Amino acid sequence: MSDTASVKVAVRIRPLVPNEISRGCKEIVDVVEENEQVIIRSTDKDKPFTFNYVLPSHTPQHELYNRCVQPLIGNLFKGYNVTILAYGQTGSGKTHSMGTAYKGEGEMGVIPMAITEIFDFVKDNFSYDFTISVSFMELYQEVLYDLLSSKTRDQCILEIREDTVRGIHIPGLTEVPVQSTSEVLEALARGSLGRVTGATAMNSQSSRSHAIFTVNISMNTRDNCKENNKQAKLHLVDLAGSERPKKTGAIGNTFKEGININKGLFVLGNVISCLGDEKAQHGFIPYRDSNLTRLLKDSLGGNSITLMIACVSPADYNVDETLSTLRYADRARKIKNKPIVNQDIKIAEINELKKTIQHLRLQIVGQGGPVICPAEIELLKKQIIDLKLKIRELTVQLSAALIDKTGLHEKIIILQSANEVLSKKMSELKDQYDITFHNISTGLENNDTDLIKENLTKLQQIQYQFNAINSEQKKTEEEIRHHEESVNNHLMSALMTNEGDTIAEIQKEQETHTTRQVALNTELLEIQKQLVIKESLAQQLTTNNQYMVDYQALAENEAKIALLQKEKDELLQQLKTIQTQGPNKQAEQRRKRVQELEAQLHDLSKKVQEQARLIKLKEKDELRINRLNQEITQMKQTKVKLLRTMREESDKFRLWKKEHERECHRLKQQDRKKENEILKQEFDVFINLVEAEATLTGLLEDRATLQHQLDELKANPETANTSECKSIEEDIELRSVQIQDLQQKLLDSDEENKSKTRFDKFQSMSEAKFALKVLFEQAAEIQKEKIQTEIKLNELQESYSEFQDKIKESESQRKITEEKNLEQLAQLQKSYEEKVAILLRQLRRVKVDDVNQTEELKEMYNIQQEKIEEQERRIQQLEDLNTVLEDKLKCSEVRGEDSTPVQRPRKRSNPAIRINDGTFIMEEKENVELDLSLVDEASDDVDNDPDWRKTPLGKRIMEEKKKLTLARSTLNFNEHGSIKRSSDGGCTCKTNCLKARCGCKKLNLVCGNSCKCAPNVCENRESGDNTSVNSDDTEDTFKRPRYVAYYKLLRPFPLY
DSSP states (O other), X not given: OGGGSBOEEEEEEOOOOHHHHHTTOOBOEEEEGGGTEEEEOOSSOOEEEEOSEEEOTTOOHHHHIIIIIHHHHGGGGGTOOEEEEEEEBTTSSHHHHHTTTOOSSSOOOHHHHHHHHHHXXXXXXXXXXXXXXXXXXXXXXXXXXXXXXXXXXXXXXXXXXXXTTTEEEOTTOOOEEOOSHHHHHHHHHHHHHTSOEEOOSSOTTEEOSEEEEEEEEEEEETTOOGGGOEEEEEEEEEOOOBOOHHHHOOOHXXXXXXXXXXXXXXXXXXXXXXXXXXXXXXXXXXXXXXXXXXXXXXXXXXXXXXXXXXXXXOBGGGHHHHHHHHHHHHHHTTOBOOXXXXXXXXXXXXXXXXXXXXXXXXXXHHHTSOOOOHHHHHHHHHHHHHHHHHHHHHHHHHHHHXXXXXXXXXXHHHHHHHHHHHHHHHHHHHHHHHHHHHHHHHHHHHTOHHHHHHHHHXXXXXXXXXXXXXXXXXXXXXXXXXXXXXXXXXXHHHHOOOTTTOOHHHHHHHHHHHHHHHHHHHHHHHHHHHHHHHHHHHHHHHHHHHHHOOHHHHHHHHHHHHHHXXXXXXXXHHHHHHHHHOOOHHHHHHHHHHHHHXXXXXXXXXXXHHHHHHHHHHHHHHHHHHHHHHHHHHXXXXXXXXXXXXXXXXXXXXXXXXXXXXXXXXXXXXXXHHHXXXXXXXXXXXXXXXXXXXXXXXXXXXXXXXXXXXXXXXXXXXXXXXXXXXXXXXXXXXXHHHHHHHHHHHXXXXXXXXXXXXXXXXXXXXXXXXXXXXXXXXXXXXXXXXXXXXXXXXXXXXXXXXXXXXXXXXXXXXXXXXXHHHHHHHHHHHHHHHHHHHHHHHHHXXXXXXXXXXXXXXXXXXXXXXXXXXHHHHHXXXXXXXXXXXXXXXXXXXXXXXXXXXOOOOOOOOOEEEOTTXXXXXXXXXXXXXXXXXXXXXXXXXXXXXXXXXOHHHHHHHHHHHHHHHHHHTTOTTSOOSSBOOTTSOOOOSSOSOSTTBHHHXXXXXXXXXXXXXXXXXSSSOSOSSSSOOXXXXXXXXXXHHHHHHHHTOOOOOOO
16 A cells, blocks of 8 residues: 555635625735645745645535545545545634534535445445444544444543553444435534534634544444455544734633643644654654544544545635645645554454564565664664763773872882882981980990980980971971872862763873873883882891891801911910920820811811801892892882873863863853854744734724725716725735735744753753743843833823823913903903993093084094004903913923923013004014013002012003003193193193103103194104104094003013
């Protein structure tokens, strides 16, 4: 079954649904039917995928079945298991393609068509007796339910079992025997009613569980040949779709269901990835991480012929899910299943063993030798790694032991050298002490005080020498202590090696150094061994030489020989004398005595000769001892040189190792810094991706809104072809381009794969801890920035609240000021009307001499009435100006400038413009502000007012009030003042009008044509007549002082 061993994949693309059309979604999936290829369009580079079957959006159900499913149904009757599973995003058409919810109407899906074909085959085949049963189960929130059971739902919970013989099986699962297609469809419909579904924003009938409909087929031959009996299973799997809560709008229980669905699909994706990876196929496959993957264990990588129908959406709105589905489907194509014919267990086992034997024979023939089990190879590799690790550890320990041993040898040498010096000095001191003590004893016996004093002085010198020896002993101890510290430091540096962080170069150099140290140590041991032997021999020779020759006996023998020789010579002389005299007895005695002496001399000569021989031997031994001592000295020097060499090499290696470790540490720090920067960059990229996803969501919502607006405009014939429609279409097109660009960038980032392999590069726990520390620091920094931002936001909110309070307070003050201004304006209007009425009454008291004067008075009345109207218009203009200024005040307060500097009021010299009626008005400016309270009665008690401050402004106001009082006093014609004024309001001066008695000068006015003063004499007149009243003008100026006093007060006083 090599042809059907691989999982086959069919990709089905559904059309755009109304929800996607209303959102303005665009199709980004193209199909190349000739090459069975799917292409995802993007702004940068298109992404092609090739599968076994590719079905475009216009493909009907029967074509899906005929092309993809029908070739697999025949394998059921050969005894193979067949699995057809639908995989994809929620709302991508899985249930529609599988036909799980088929109720006998409309297009049939895969399940009804497959059932129909099975029963058609059974009707036409008479060589087997077929027994067919069906089962239907759903996996809802990791709990398995029996959909064909007549029990309540709580009692329909099933458990999954697994054994080595039957594999995955479900005890207690209801299997309904069926005889026809209608019975199967009835069972399918009955089970579908119990399946959990729910409405989401993407699908009104979204499956909330994974459904598995199984058809069990048992085939028994009619000739009772058990070897040909077969069983087969057809698994029809309708998986719940992967979903994102942002798109589905799932909340509450629906949200929890989505979490469990995604969890199961995530584990399924991991299993597909592991099975699709050739390197990971022989490793651990996480089937047991989810009940879904446990149920599909035979379908994916097991005993089944499998077809995966990957359902995708063509909309750019779902490009992430579409691409993820296509990637998993592409990996599923690489999965290798192992389908076998389902027969009797023993027969199947015998057949399987035969196949195994045949396969092994072919391997032996092909390899030319025995086959090595891969498991044994892996075990041996593991053992080699363990042994290398142990060798490395033992090498380090051996190096440390050699350093310790070298240190001990050096310590022994130091102690031996100090001991030899000390022994020599102690021997000399002992001899001196013995002599001195003997002399003191002799002096005490002889009462020789000089001798005692002399020897006591020597004893004191001996004491000094003992103190010097003690000082040298302390120096030796100090030297030993420093030496031990040095050795300990070397040991610590040799043992401080991290197993995981050891570099190959350092390991190799460590091994070379240890080998060299071992060779030197071996040589040192050999020298030490020979040195011990030779020292022992020299000690033995020295000891022997001490007892080889008795010099005292030798001297005594020589003295005896000399005495005996002398006695012999004397006796011989005497004997010669006696012989000349004749023989006698005395001569005989002397002759015997001579013989005895000769015998004694002979014995003594032998002894002397023997002693001489021993002396010669002793001399030879002494020469030998000297040579041995020289050799011992040389060996000791060689030993010291070896120890020095070992120490120097150890120091060199320690320094080299320290330098390399420092360099390695520096490089690791640089790597960690780079990793830190990379982590930060990845973190920033991840944040940017999150922001991009949020932007993409906003763009999708904007496009959906624009599409909705466009649909509404097109629904109306009047607005269907307007420019507004074209503008919205252009906006939609622009949004689509932006959406496609963002989606392409998100796809290029490949965040899904990066998230899985982001931490695979960490090879040790220290690297992982460092990365975790960096992430913690980054998260803490972000949290810190967040807290600071929240603090600033709170401060801004507080400032905003304060500004709101200030604005409300300013608004209330503005209203109060406005009310005061209106009240003052009303009082001013009332006063003005009263005074006009007084003037009119006074006019009526004037005697009329003739008709012409009456007409003149009427004309003056009309003129005054026009002036009143002009004054009312001026008041209206001032009110408008006040409104404009108040609006500007509101705008400045709304800007939130809570620390706006208060400007001191500047004195503005707005020039008064004189009009034809003799009155003055102020030039209108945009920044003029009025205080109408100045026109009130001058009755303020400034002494009792607590808020009164005597400022230049106050003085100015008081002066203006005085002038106003003076102007008002001139309106009372019953009182006669000293000001020279005519009845028509002009002065009656006879002089140059420069004195205060001139009415015009008193009121700071310029004399006009109505004055009685001589024009050629008056110096209070203007140079031109462009602003004066014409003599032919009939306008009366009787009330001019009243208007002048009023308009002089119209000065720019700021409102506080």
